[in-house]
Amino acid sequence: MSIDIPDAAELPDSTCSYRQVYNTRLARKILAEFCHERFLRPTELSPGEYVVHSDDRETEYRFRAEVLSLDSWCIDPASLRRIRRGEQLPIDSIDLLVDLSGRLGIPGDALPEYLEEFVNTATISMNRPDSRRIPAADLAVADFQTIEKTMTEGHPCLVANAGRLGFTADDIERYAPESGGRFALIWVAVLRANTDFAAVSGIDYDSLVRDELGAGTLARFDRVLTGQGLDPASYYYMPVHPWQWSAKVARIYALDIAEHRIVPLGAGPDRYQPQQSIRTAFNVSAPARHYVKTALSIVNMGFTRGMSADYMRTTPLINDWVRGRLHGDRYLASIGFELIYEVAAIGYRNTTLTALTRPGSEYRKLLSALWRESPVPRVAEHEQLTTMAALLHIDHNGIPLVGAFIEVSGLAAREWLARYLRAYLHPIVYLLYRYEFKFSPHGENLILVLEGGVPVRAILKDIGEEICIFDAPDDIPEDCRRAVTEEGDEIRNLGVLSDVFDDFLRHLAALLHESGLVTDAEFWTVVAHSIAEFQAGHPDLADRFEKWDLFVPTFPAIHMNRLQMANSRRMVNLGDSYSTLVDDEHALVNPIARHRSAITAAGKQVHAA
The missing domain is CATH 3.30.310.280 (TATA-Binding Protein)
Structure with missing residues (x-):
């Protein structure tokens, strides 16, 4: 081992x-x-x-x-x-x-x-x-990246959730998120003829790399090319994870390097800290600059973590389409909910390997990167950022971090929970029922904004890879169609019941219960009233609330460990229907079903007010 x-x-x-x-x-x-x-x-x-x-x-x-x-x-x-x-x-x-x-x-x-x-x-x-x-009391008032590097639990459902097969012990210390190391990205010039670059509207390649690298570094990279008799205008500059460069790219693409289709440029000027999602790095030198997500061909949590050059062509376009659909939404603005978008992406193609392989092959996922917006410019000085995964963290003394947040807030635990659900659960339900967008809103894909320990709003990330678009309009661009899914009405509510209730809230409920903060029964009562409150506030969506019933008596389970153990290198085929993942023989009793009457009661309260 x-x-x-x-x-x-x-x-x-x-x-x-x-x-x-x-x-x-x-x-x-x-x-x-x-x-x-x-x-x-x-x-x-x-x-x-x-x-x-x-x-x-x-x-x-x-x-x-x-x-x-x-x-x-x-x-x-x-x-x-x-x-x-x-x-x-x-x-x-x-x-x-x-x-x-x-x-x-x-x-x-x-x-x-x-x-x-x-x-x-x-x-x-x-x-x-x-x-x-770090003790939970200290972590509750810590900065964003201190919290990020202190998380050790990983995915709450998966048992073997941090395999990192391919990393050496030294690599773990350098590049694993829990080590908190900081490193420079390797930059390469890639021949434009072999490379796809795409960006959302309002972003172009020249302005992106200028903002990310600065004029001095761009000039240095240009000199590397001209010094070898190469024209910078024929190349894109792209970042590569240091491990990916030495373990994969420098070997497998050795001929491309020898023939100047790929030209090493050296390290970039900024330092980055790896995030829980391990491929994504946060710019600690200039936090307002973009996250950078790069291909990293290690096996981790049921997948080899390369990044598809095929997907890079369309990821920003999907983000742009989603951004356009949500632009000007008054409800999301009123609760401060935001998405941080993948604004640009780049993928290099080796012509031989591309011709020999099909989409999905790991040999098409060796040299790609994307840039995602940073949440830092979106928060005020008195606000605190934290990964939502922190709500499940227990320190070395057995103290849950969520309890420390509640202590800082000064609120009763049930009130704190209700405010958290308004910040997190309400917008996720809204996106599904208003826009028919299902995401994967688990712990590390959500960033909470706290004020005095209280969740006041949420920021969703990982848009292009995780979104499922139901019932897409006919005029959706062809480049966005890989995100469209054809699930029936009977499965759509799993975007909340499975992805939120079972995958995350189940664990939070157990933690609060055993900590004596909120009993399991009380927890799901608060959730039920929160859903009822949301539905009462959106009567125009009543037909969808009925069709995709969140108060249904039971729903099918999705067994994450079973999927991983069946295939540790690709536990889910991203092209398969969502419905193929469910276990129809295991029905979970919906913990809010018995509170269905709260819908009517909450509706009456809203109308009376």
Whole structure:
């Protein structure tokens, strides 16, 4: 495996202690998520007391748990016991995966790679230096990028969510988001004849690179080309991740480099910090400049993370079309909700490899980049930015960051939750029901704007790759049609019920419940009233609320771990229908269904006011 977890004797006392804490947390997550996805069906020994047996029936895992809404298993970590042939053993999350591997359905020859991904995931939190462990109270008032680099949980549903297969231990330290490293991007000149560049209206290539690099750096790059007898006007300048350059581009495109179709220019002037999405980098030298997202051909969380040159041609055009549709929307403006758009993209094509491969091939995803707007210019000095993933973060002392935000706010926990839902859930529902746009609004794709610890508005990112456009108008440009989906009415509400309720709010509800801040029942009552409040305020959408019912009694589950374990390098075919991902045999009980009467009550209140 690419990263070993050192023996306890090699680690400082505090690290050993934290290692066991995080080992237990990971074991708890394995049991909870695999119970949620019904890989495991624990035996209830007595009320709230459960046991899971290993495949060989020689080992028992005993624990206390509450089964909350949405089949959410809230396991008491202090209760977790591992007993083999009558002997109690320390909890070991890796051994737990091996003990259960038969029921997980991972082919024997694929299990070592899955375990490698899990070990790499575990190392993030277990071996974190003390200097990088920040108490929740301090993190609650920290700056945007300090919060970003402190996140260690990764995707809340996926167990092996930070595999980074392809990175060495040194690469992890340089380029992984939790390391908080800062690095310069490599820049290359790529022959225009082999390259697609696209931008939203109002952006052109010359002004973009001038704003991103500055006149002095552009002049330096021009001199590199003219010094080799090459014409700068025949090339585009594009950024490359340093790992991608050395591990992929410099080798696979060696002939292109030798023949000057690609010309190395050296490092750019700015320093960047990797974000949780790992391919995306934030400009810490000039925060108002764009995020830069670059191809990075490592395996991480069910995908090889290259970027398609085919997609680069259309990504800004999709963003431009969405921006045009939302321009001037009074409701979104009134709640301060914003999208940050991918304003330009560039992709290089090797003619030989392109001719030999089909769209979707990893060999078409080696050398691409895009520029996304920064959220920094959009906030006032007294406002704080944070990734929404921070709401699920628990510090090394077991303190949830969401509790610290609530403490800073001075609000009752239920009121804080209600305000958060207005900032986040309302606009996501609005985009789906008004415009028929479904996004992937999970933790790292949302940025919250806080004021005194209170979420006051939200910023959505990752538009071009994540959007699904339902019932697109006939005049939608051909270049945007890859984002159009033909799902039926019966599946559209999953854009909220699955993508929001099950993927994110389920975890937030469990965290608030076990922390004693808001019970699970109270949590979903607040959500139900929030949805009712939103619907009452938009009576013109009543027919769609009825067709795509958010108060439906049940909805089908989507099993994220099952998808990843079936194919760790492409867990979802982006060209497939959304409906192909659902498990029709696992119906989740909708936790807000019993509150349907709140729709009528809220409507009466609005009309009375």
